[in-house]
Amino acid sequence: MTATETAKATTADVVLEAENLTKHFPVRRGLRDLFTTERKAVHAVDDIQLTLRRGRVTALVGESGSGKSTVARLLAQLYSRTSGDIRLHGESVTVHGGRKFRAYCRQVQMIFQDPFASLNPVHTVRYHLTRALKIHGRAGKNAAELEENLNSLLLRVQLTPPERYLDKFPHELSGGQRQRVSIARALGADPEALLADEPVSMLDVSIRLGVLNLLRDLKERLDLAILYITHDIASARYFADETMVMYAGRMVEGGDSETVTQQPAHPYTRLLIESAPDPDRLDRVGDATGVGRGGNPTDAPADEAGGEPPSLITPPTGCRFHPRCVHAMPKCSTELPPRFELPVIGGTGDEGHWAACWLYEEGAAK
Numbered sequence: 001m002t003a004t005e006t007a008k009a010t011t012a013d014v015v016l017e018a019e020n021l022t023k024h025f026p027v028r029r030g031l032r033d034l035f036t037t038e039r040k041a042v043h044a045v046d047d048i049q050l051t052l053r054r055g056r057v058t059a060l061v062g063e064s065g066s067g068k069s070t071v072a073r074l075l076a077q078l079y080s081r082t083s084g085d086i087r088l089h090g091e092s093v094t095v096h097g098g099r100k101f102r103a104y105c106r107q108v109q110m111i112f113q114d115p116f117a118s119l120n121p122v123h124t125v126r127y128h129l130t131r132a133l134k135i136h137g138r139a140g141k142n143a144a145e146l147e148e149n150l151n152s153l154l155l156r157v158q159l160t161p162p163e164r165y166l167d168k169f170p171h172e173l174s175g176g177q178r179q180r181v182s183i184a185r186a187l188g189a190d191p192e193a194l195l196a197d198e199p200v201s202m203l204d205v206s207i208r209l210g211v212l213n214l215l216r217d218l219k220e221r222l223d224l225a226i227l228y229i230t231h232d233i234a235s236a237r238y239f240a241d242e243t244m245v246m247y248a249g250r251m252v253e254g255g256d257s258e259t260v261t262q263q264p265a266h267p268y269t270r271l272l273i274e275s276a277p278d279p280d281r282l283d284r285v286g287d288a289t290g291v292g293r294g295g296n297p298t299d300a301p302a303d304e305a306g307g308e309p310p311s312l313i314t315p316p317t318g319c320r321f322h323p324r325c326v327h328a329m330p331k332c333s334t335e336l337p338p339r340f341e342l343p344v345i346g347g348t349g350d351e352g353h354w355a356a357c358w359l360y361e362e363g364a365a366k
């Protein structure tokens, strides 16, 4: 395949794109604000660029409050955006309501963190799935076809035999089974993209892998584009093809998961990884020479940045991580770093590796 053909194939695979996606939540004015005209807002998400491709899982990783769920809710059209663009198959989605909007809501489905909260406790599995099929016009022409469609949804999420689960209420199911029902309900719409917001974080550790494996199986069999939101970067390496890292509302690093998790470039990604032990990496992280990627001093493995995430009402200028960063330079507090492309050393994927960090500006720290 020529380079042009590869580029065309990749463009054809793009399902959902976000460009400069921004969400600021206005803060309610208090008594002290009566004498000022300044409008305060939580800068939850700023300038997010994201591409979801058919048959690929993209992980969005970051600590609590970094804006991951807001990105998912913006993509699911649950929040209106402050600015930026969302495109499905290259077409901008701008208005709420109407045929185009309904088609978007069918094609982009969300799976929430807590399957107990997202399923109605007074209704059975049959009710939840029938409703999803009916809303999306996929219930079939008669009762027999509906039954067949219900069974095939449950089979798809490996709840077998289906008749054992159809008339159960949510409280009669385990956490893993409930999450499978939520996934089946999302599949009832026959979507092209799934937005999975921490889909396993509320499940017992022993069943998390099963649900992630199910999502991976669906990605492969149904060619779904999946956004996997997590604070657990180790699971992103296992499950996602591509990993994007968010800090305080901005994306700071991205690339194929193997590269981002094994050769993290941004000091924040390094901090995240050092707080999540991974046996495969221990030999390198503990390396006393302090020389890693590219052999420069910025590669010291221990980024012992302390501190707390910043206030998103008055986020730090420049790089939002600079107050916590052990490598911060004067420029980091004044100028927002752009994405710097990085060489992929032994990476497995075709995603470029980049970091929004001044350490990777040509000539810096070398």
Ligand SMILES: Nc1ncnc2c1ncn2[C@@H]1O[C@H](COP(=O)(O)OP(=O)(O)OP(=O)(O)O)[C@@H](O)[C@H]1O
Binding pocket: 025, 042, 043, 044, 062, 063, 064, 065, 066, 067, 068, 069, 070, 071, 231, 312
């Ligand atoms: N409806 C809202 N109104 C005001 N602020 C909000 C709202 N929703 C989220 N925020 C703020 O936006 C920021 C990002 O929140 P978000 O839930 O997207 O982060 P997150 O990375 O998903 O965190 P978590 O993993 O804890 O869910 C936080 O500071 C949060 O307080």
